[in-house]
Amino acid sequence: MARDSTATDGPANDIPDRLIAAAVAMLAEEGPSAIKARAVAARAGMSSMVVYNYFGGVPELLSAVEDHGFDQLGQAFAEVGASDDPVADLFTMALTTLSYARANPHLYDAMFGLSTRATYRPTSAKGERRAGHSPAFNTAYAHVVEAATRLGSVGGLAVEDPRAAAGALWSFVHGYIALELSQHFAEFADPVRQVLVPMGVTFCVGLGADHASALASHETALRRAWHPGP
Structure with a gap:
């Protein structure tokens, strides 16, 4: 089950790095079609809202990637x-x-x-x-x-x-x-x-x-x- 966006194992400023790492891993394994907010967030152990809270959306997340x-x-x-x-x-x-x-x-x-x-x-x-x-x-x-x-x-x-x-x-x-x-x-x-x-x-x-x-x-x-x- 995806965790709430406020539930993290580390400091809040670690969240963007964890999302980027998850997106990089999914990109390598499955290609660009796999990069969706819910999927990336789930890979990082978070709720999909963190993608929007920290990046604004998937295109912006990919820019960070x-x-x-x-x-x-x-x-x-x-x-x-x-x-x-x-x-x-x-x-x-x-x-x-x-x-x-x-x-x-x-x-x-x-x-x-x-x-x-x-x-x-x-x-x-x-x-x-x-x-x-x-x-x-x-x-x-x-x-x-x-x-x-x-x-x-x-x-x-x-x-x-x-x-x-x-x-x-x-x-x-x-x-x-x-x-x-x-x-x-x-x-x-x-x-x-x-x-x-x-x-x-x-x-x-x-x-x-x-x-x-x-x-x-x-x-x-x-x-x-x-x-x-x-």
């Missing part, structure tokens, strides 16, 4: 750090994003709305798509922009506008991820090496990188992302 995902992605980007090879750093972030999407496909779709037709597309009061205005999104994306900036300042590439360079990288990486999640690369034995790496190398060569050095940096990223450690 998206922010949870961007917080995790931002933390993963921060762990990549900044080496003396910004190309490797950027591609390590790309592979980190791919790993996150593979492990959390429904959450990834809720965050970016790319791989499937999600039930909810949260918007602001002005009708804007919310992700580009979310502080959690912006914090995560700032790591990408900073790394793109270092392509010029450290890597010596021709980066006139780091935000445009970051946007171009962001576009082809998420395009690849959306297609991979939709099984469009089934004919490739290793689509990351056969499709994603060549795109990344071509992107860097377009900014003035030597092909061999760009490829070496991508190989470094593959080792860092797939086999982390000393």
Whole structure:
């Protein structure tokens, strides 16, 4: 039996986190159609009214779930750090994003709305798509922009506008991820090496990188992302 919204095991400020955790778990197990106020609240051991009391409704709860995902992605980007090879750093972030999407496909779709037709597309009061205005999104994306900036300042590439360079990288990486999640690369034995790496190398060569050095940096990223450690 669902508990009353005032009956909790912890402090009141723990309730939003418990609801988000329940929604994330249900999203992973059942997909976006499972995210209903009553179901999420029951999973968290509460009454459905807590969803409305703390979030306003299911779309707002899903916005908080998206922010949870961007917080995790931002933390993963921060762990990549900044080496003396910004190309490797950027591609390590790309592979980190791919790993996150593979492990959390429904959450990834809720965050970016790319791989499937999600039930909810949260918007602001002005009708804007919310992700580009979310502080959690912006914090995560700032790591990408900073790394793109270092392509010029450290890597010596021709980066006139780091935000445009970051946007171009962001576009082809998420395009690849959306297609991979939709099984469009089934004919490739290793689509990351056969499709994603060549795109990344071509992107860097377009900014003035030597092909061999760009490829070496991508190989470094593959080792860092797939086999982390000393």
